[in-house]
Amino acid sequence: MKRIGKNMVERTSKFVLIVLGSICFMLILYQYVGPGMMNFGSPHRYLIQDDLDIFPTPDPHYVKKYYFPIRDLERSVDFEIKGEDVIVFLHIQKTGGTTFGRHLVQNVRLEVPCDCRPGQKKCTCYRPNRKETWLFSRFSTGWSCGLHADWTELTNCVPGVLNKKENTLKNPRKFYYITLLRDPVSRYLSEWRHVQRGATWKTSLHMCDGRTPTPDELPSCYEGTDWSGCSLQQFTDCPYNLANNRQVRMLADLSLVGCYNMSFIPEKKRAQVLLESAKKNLRDMAFFGLTEFQRKTQYLFERTFNLKFIRPFMQYNSTRAAGVDVDNDTILRIEELNDLDMQLYDYAKDLFQQRYQYKRQLERMEERIKNREERRLHRSNESPREETEEQGRLPTEDYMSQIIEKW
Numbered sequence: 001m002k003r004i005g006k007n008m009v010e011r012t013s014k015f016v017l018i019v020l021g022s023i024c025f026m027l028i029l030y031q032y033v034g035p036g037m038m039n040f041g042s043p044h045r046y047l048i049q050d051d052l053d054i055f056p057t058p059d060p061h062y063v064k065k066y067y068f069p070i071r072d073l074e075r076s077v078d079f080e081i082k083g084e085d086v087i088v089f090l091h092i093q094k095t096g097g098t099t100f101g102r103h104l105v106q107n108v109r110l111e112v113p114c115d116c117r118p119g120q121k122k123c124t125c126y127r128p129n130r131k132e133t134w135l136f137s138r139f140s141t142g143w144s145c146g147l148h149a150d151w152t153e154l155t156n157c158v159p160g161v162l163n164k165k166e167n168t169l170k171n172p173r174k175f176y177y178i179t180l181l182r183d184p185v186s187r188y189l190s191e192w193r194h195v196q197r198g199a200t201w202k203t204s205l206h207m208c209d210g211r212t213p214t215p216d217e218l219p220s221c222y223e224g225t226d227w228s229g230c231s232l233q234q235f236t237d238c239p240y241n242l243a244n245n246r247q248v249r250m251l252a253d254l255s256l257v258g259c260y261n262m263s264f265i266p267e268k269k270r271a272q273v274l275l276e277s278a279k280k281n282l283r284d285m286a287f288f289g290l291t292e293f294q295r296k297t298q299y300l301f302e303r304t305f306n307l308k309f310i311r312p313f314m315q316y317n318s319t320r321a322a323g324v325d326v327d328n329d330t331i332l333r334i335e336e337l338n339d340l341d342m343q344l345y346d347y348a349k350d351l352f353q354q355r356y357q358y359k360r361q362l363e364r365m366e367e368r369i370k371n372r373e374e375r376r377l378h379r380s381n382e383s384p385r386e387e388t389e390e391q392g393r394l395p396t397e398d399y400m401s402q403i404i405e406k407w
Contacts, residue, residue, distance in 0.1 A: 054295060054312050055295050055296065055298075055299045055360075056295055056296060057360075058353075058356060058357040058360050058361070059353075059357075062353055062357065064350060064354060065346070065350045066347060066350050066351065066354075068283075068351055068354055070358075072283055072351065073354055073355050073358040073359075074358070075286065075287060075300065075303070075304045075355060075359075076303065076304060076306075077176060077286050077304060077305060079176065079305045079306060079307070080174075081110075081111075081127055081128065081134050082127055082128055082129045083174075084171055084172070084173045084174060085134065085173070085174045085175075085176065086133070086134060086135070086136055086158075086162065086173050086174070086175050086176070087104075087134065087135050087136065087137075087176050087178060087286075087305070088136040088137075088154060088158055088175050088176065088177045088178070089101060089104065089135070089136065089137035089138070089178055089179070090149075090150070090151060090154055090177060090178070090179040090250070090251070091137070091138055091148055091179070091180075092148070092179060092180065092181070092182075092246065092247055092250050092251075093148055093187075093191055093194075093201065093246065094182065094187045094190040094191045094194060095179075095180040095181060095182040095187060095247075095291055096180055096182060096291040097138075097179075097180050098138075100180055100289065100297075101137050101138050101139045102139060103309060103313070104135060104137060104139070104140075105123040105125060105135070105137070105139045105140055106123070107309045107310050107311055108307050108308070108309060108310070109307070109308045109309065109310050110128075110307075111128040112126060112127070112128045114135075114140065116139075121139070121142070122139060122140060122141070122142050123139055123140055124140075125140045132166055133162070133165075133166075136158055136161075136162070136175075141161070141165070144157075144158075144161045144165075145157035145158060145161060145205075145207075146203075146204055146205035146206075146207065147201055147203050147204040147205070148201060148204055148250075149204075149205070149207075150206075150249065150250035150251070150254070151177075151250060151251050151252065151253065151281055152207070152208050152252075152253055152254040152255060152259075153205065153206075153207045153208070154177070155177075156207070157207070158175060159173065159175075176285075176286035176287070176305075177281075177285045177286060178285060178286060178287045178288060178289075178301075179251070179282070179285065179288050179289075180288065180289045180290070180291055180297070181247055181282075181288060181289075181290055181291070181344070181345060181348050182247075182290070182291040182292070182345075183291070183292060183345060184247065184334075184335070184338040184341035184342050184345055185331060185334050185335060185338070186291075187246070187247070187291075187341075188243055188244075188334050188337075188338055189232075189324045189326070189334070191243045191246070192230075192232055192235045192243070193324065195226075195227050195228075195230060195235065195243075196227075196228060196229060196230055196235075197228060198226045198228040199226070200225075200226045200227065202220075206218065206260065208254045208255060208259035208260065209255055209259055213259065213260035217259075217260040217261055217262070218240065218242075218260050219240045220240070221238035221240055221241050232324075232326070232330065236330075236333055236334065236337060244337045244338060245274075245337075245338050245339070245340040245341045246341065247278070247341045247344055247345070248274050248275055248278040248340040248341055248344050249274065249278075251277075251278040251281050251282055251344070252273075252274040252275075252277035252278040252281065253277045253281065254274075256273050256274075256277055257270045257273050257274060271340055274340065275340050275343060275344060278340075278344050279344065279347055282344070282347075282348055282351075283351065286304060286305075287300060287301055287304045287305070288348065288352070289301065289352075290348070290349060290352050293315075293352070294313035294314060294315045294316075295312065295313055295315065296352070296356050297313065298312065298313040299356065299359070300352075300355060300356060300359065303359055
């Protein structure tokens with residue numbers, strides 16, 4: 001009997017452990033899948049952002065570095081997808097632009113979604129009312145203005161390319177330029193690893209003022225077909241490396257400094273003009289995001305264009321750049337080589353954070369006003385009815401008998 005009782009206790013204990021283990025597993029699974037991604041009530045089985053606020057709360061202790069007027073913080077464009085408006089994505093290498101570009105063609109909730117077919121590099125992104133594109137990007141129109149075309153190339157190329165593609169001279173379109181920026185050191189290391197694996201981007205045109213740069217203006221850092229296997233030391237030692245200050249160069253108006261002609265103006269003057277031009281163009285863009293802040297980037301894009309993403313953006317901090325082990329001296333060397341990019345990123349990060357805080361505060365204020373108006377309307381609807389009920393109420397028999405008894 002004792003043995004039988006002992007076996008029963010052991011079986012019961014095992015059963016309880018199995019049940020508890022299953023419950024713990026389901027709770028862990030729910031934490032990873034339930035709150036962040038799945039919503040079985042929505043048609044796409046994904047989280048609808050109106051149902052849950054997935055965006056970070058603005059840091060109340062954030063200290064502003066730069067002053068920006070309201071016109072630079074307010075970004076809410078009346079994007080007419082059925083009209084003549086076009087979003088132009090300026091894709092800077094190694095800033096997370098490939099992921100963001102896929103979001104634009106695969107993850108935006110549209111009346112007529114982009115047609116992305118397996119095996120094809122490009123998607124068809126037509127307007128709901130006619131077969132014309134509303135998006136100019138790598139995954140919609142391809143590298144129509146050259147591989148990783150910069151601001152100088154895109155602004156001079158996009159209108160003509162779209163007219164040619166659509167075989168018509170359109171009314172003046174409204175172009176909304178967007179881009180992504182990334183921490184300069186991480187971006188530089190990521191580009192080095194990419195080049196080390198054999199990437200060259202040597203088919204980029206670098207068009208400026210109607211021509212491409214000469215070999216003397218833009219010498220190559222390597223001989224042969226590519227620079228695969230190059231060390232970080234070799235990468236940083238090349239004075240012609242376009243990875244240096246790439247973000248400033250690709251956002252600035254190169255016509256202001258004689259394009260790639262380094263003798264056009266003194267070096268210090270050239271650097272200052274490029275930096276100020278990049279800041280101005282970035283500030284005037286309809287939208288820019290930061291790779292290090294995916295959810296905030298999603299939030300600002302949605303509020304700028306009044307377009308919603310189906311799935312929330314994910315923050316991936318485990319990148320190839322993060323896996324590179326470099327010492328402090330090397331980091332300082334990279335920061336020195338990318339001094340203009342460091343200044344631009346500092347400026348962009350502050351503008352980005354201020355725009356996010358401004359938009360969140362504005363939404364909260366609008367929500368409070370809306371709730372106040374709803375409460376006021378509710379009270380105004382309730383008051384007349386209560387008065388009517390009071391006036392129309394007649395004494396009942398029980399009530400009259402109670403009064404008589406008291407007397």
